[in-house]
Amino acid sequence: MPVARPRQPVLSRQRIVEVATAILDKEGLDALSTRRLAQELGVRAPSLYNHFATKDAILDAVADAIIAQVDLRMFGKGEWAVALTEWARTYRRALAAHPNAVPFLAHGPALRPAALALADAVYGALVEAGWPPSYATRIGAAMRYFVAGSSLGSFALGFPDDPSVYAQRYPNLRDAHRLRGRHRQVDDGAFELGLATLVRGFETLYAQVVDAR
Amino acid sequence: MPVARPRQPVLSRQRIVEVATAILDKEGLDALSTRRLAQELGVRAPSLYNHFATKDAILDAVADAIIAQVDLRMFGKGEWAVALTEWARTYRRALAAHPNAVPFLAHGPALRPAALALADAVYGALVEAGWPPSYATRIGAAMRYFVAGSSLGSFALGFPDDPSVYAQRYPNLRDAHRLRGRHRQVDDGAFELGLATLVRGFETLYAQVVDAR
DNA sequence: TCCCTAAACTAACAGCGTCAGCTTTTGTAC
């Protein structure tokens, strides 16, 4: 039987964030209500407000925790282009591990601490490598665009696997019904192709902008 | 005074979608409730269900209408690389015109008709230009990743304009407080840099894969 | 003219985020 105030706190910000993330991953954003979250924590919904001001603040903390898991240790050692490539893969993996979170990761500008730490590492490494600040900013932004977009949802799963859909209206897509079956391969392939293209392009630009300085 | 059934239908799917889009653009996703939408339409909320099965279906129709506005006429005339570049700009503009819609544009796989028409046009143009199907798929996907990511929310607006935030914790970002002021320029610059890099890289690849065939 | 369907309505449901106020425990100050 629950007591007015327990001998030891039942909740903590960290535990709330963990359980919220678990519900989000398992059952999606719609299943994540304050009452549901509280139940999973062995508590009633209003108790959450002793630890977070609003439900949005909880979601914000979940978002921050996800971004905080992105490894940044590849920066500062080795070639900038190699580090950038590795980082993009790690970043994508972290987002793809929590696909239900992506819609609200997208939501507001990322003013969260982990997002700033991430930007700091990328920008710092590029400037350190010799890139002028204006290039470092745009390269970091362009990479974020690409990674975020690729985590937003599968490209291949966007296509129904019923061939009859395409026959009349979308003749060029006549083989698109096969994409669903190997969506992992298609999405990964597109990501790697885009990533390699971007990084190789930036290397060419580096030779013109930095080496020729 | 409202009547049980009006002489002439008050609602239509199109009118509902238009007003929903207007509310979404002006006041955001949270403001778009069925009662609010109905009020704006001069009607009570349950009447909407004579035209759409659920609220999600309305949002889906809004998403489809937005994607349908993307001009596709540049395909099939002129160089594929030029068309691809123009299309990416148009696509981004269409998404950026409705930033509050992006979170749920991202949500589900894009099984909507307008999204299929878009994919059909891009893929068709690439194959027509000589790209092998597997490349055309991945190029189309990579472009969508980049454009979607760049519309998801401003990169530059993600940085607080208070310099003191950065001093201790994010030393590399010491000048980031200036990004907010010229966010348009920064975001556009990053988009154009990434776009040019991708397209130029694909042109190089084309020379290897297609011309040398 | 009769009847079915379309398209509006009212009333109501459960579930949502959140707040006010209550209770009990804990930690600190004297």
Next chain:
DNA sequence: GTACAAAAGCTGACGCTGTTAGTTTAGGGA
């Protein structure tokens, strides 16, 4: 050691949400 404030649970309630059931009335076809 006792008073007292803060912390961290609780109950009950608010207005809002998406949605359903059932009602009413107009329009169109037989």
